[in-house]
Amino acid sequence: MKNLNLEEFRVVDAIQLKHRPTKIEVDATDEEKENALDKVRNTMSDLQDTMYAHNRYGVLICLQGMDTSGKDSLIREVFKEMNPRGVVVHSFKTPNSTELEHDYLWRHYIALPERGKFAVFNRTHYENVLVTRVHPEYILNENIPGIEDVKDIKPDFWGKRFEQINNFEKHIVENGTIVLKFFLHLSKEEQRQRLLRRLEKGKHNWKFSPGDLKEREEWDEYQEYYEEAINKTSKEKAPWFVVPADDKDLVRYMVGKIILNELEKYTDIKNPELEDDIKENINLYIEQLSKE
Template sequence: MKSIDPKNFKVTDKIKLSKIPTLLDIDADSDEKEAKLDKVQKKLSDLQDVMYAYNKYSVLICLQGMDTSGKDSLIREVFKEFNPRGVEVYSFKTPNSSELEHDYLWRHYIALPEKGKFAIFNRTHYENVLVTRVHPEYILAENLPGIDSVEDITPKFWKKRIKQINNFEKHITENGTIVMKFFLHLSKEEQRQRLLRRLEEEKHNWKFSPGDLKEREHWDEYQEYYEEAINKTSTDHAPWYIVPADDKDMARYIVAKIIWEEMQKYPDIKEPELDDKTKANIEMYKKELGEN
């Protein structure tokens, strides 16, 4: 199996999605990829335990991608070795009435991970500059000052919203949240095949929604807005990674390895040491326990 370098997936310059492959030829079968993922899973699980004890950083993993890009199964497989107390998953769907009574970032802010924990956003705050750009009428539900019709939503509005998202991420990273954002880069043909499987395999029928076909009609628009959002918000403190997603096994391994490699940049994350008094009395405590 060819080696994978996480740096190759990080967005550091302006990108064009149509020029980036959705499938990698890494000369490995499913068993090899699964074995590689298993090793990283265990290392990430151990790291999370240490991070929980250290209690100074939190980690936010953001997953975006077109329908069927594999977000749900990636979360299940990459994080299945984690202690449940150390990881929380949030799936952001259409805002409910309570969420619409606040600004659009509010529901994301209150879902941020506590110190020592991981949070995974399955669809993220970026929906507010993706789905809403394809369907600008959704913005009207936010009841914003000065926005009374779709015609009021100008390019300046989207520019401001991108700036707000950058400021949001800057703020949370400066306060101890490590942010990694992943775009699962799926081809239109692979999406077609996955939607067909949902229809052809009875056990997967429940996953299919006619709405998926409606959104598929907007494929080119989504690609355009993803590209723009990624180019304008991939920063040193909150980078984007574009992960080829036509091969689900490979995508899971790439994401897991990137997370592991990025976390190695924080060597200060260590298990806390016992205070001197407790350390000096360890033998006494062992003796007390031995007598009971």
């Protein structure tokens, strides 16, 4: 996979999702993809130790995608070699009563990673400009002043939300959080096949909900709103990557490798230096311990 240019999947200009691939061909077997991912995992694990010792940056990984795009299994496979104490996964479902008593970003803000640690958002603050656009009636649950009915939600409402999200990400980046956002770009046909497998394989039946088929009917709307959200919020310091998701083995490698590549750009992340007086006496400490 030496010829795979991962920078091609970074969103730097306006995109159209229909022109972005959901599957690409690479000269690698499934075993080779897994071996490549394994090398990435091990390097990320070493880097995690350094980041923990450095204690200056937190890392926020945001994963979005249509149902069945593989977010759960990607998290399991990409982060499996890292210290679990340093990686916290948050799966944001429908806001609960406590969360609805705050603004829509509150529950995401309190889930941000500590310095030296990783947070993975499985579905993210972007649900607030995706699901709520397909189902604007959900906004009414937020009890926002001036919005009593769906008809009160004007186009500039969404423009303000994009601005608020950009400001939120700008703020956390400037205060030491590295933000990387991934859209797992799945084809409608591949989703159909995966939903069928959920129904046909008994052990996966629990994953299926009739609501999945209802949401599938809104496929085109979701694609439109994903495209707009990505185009309006992909920034240099909080970039989006649109990665083909029809091949699960390949997308796991790609996401892992992109994360590693981006983190390695932070050349200031190093193990802290020992204080001079400790350095000068290392041999003395070794001798002391050796004599016990």
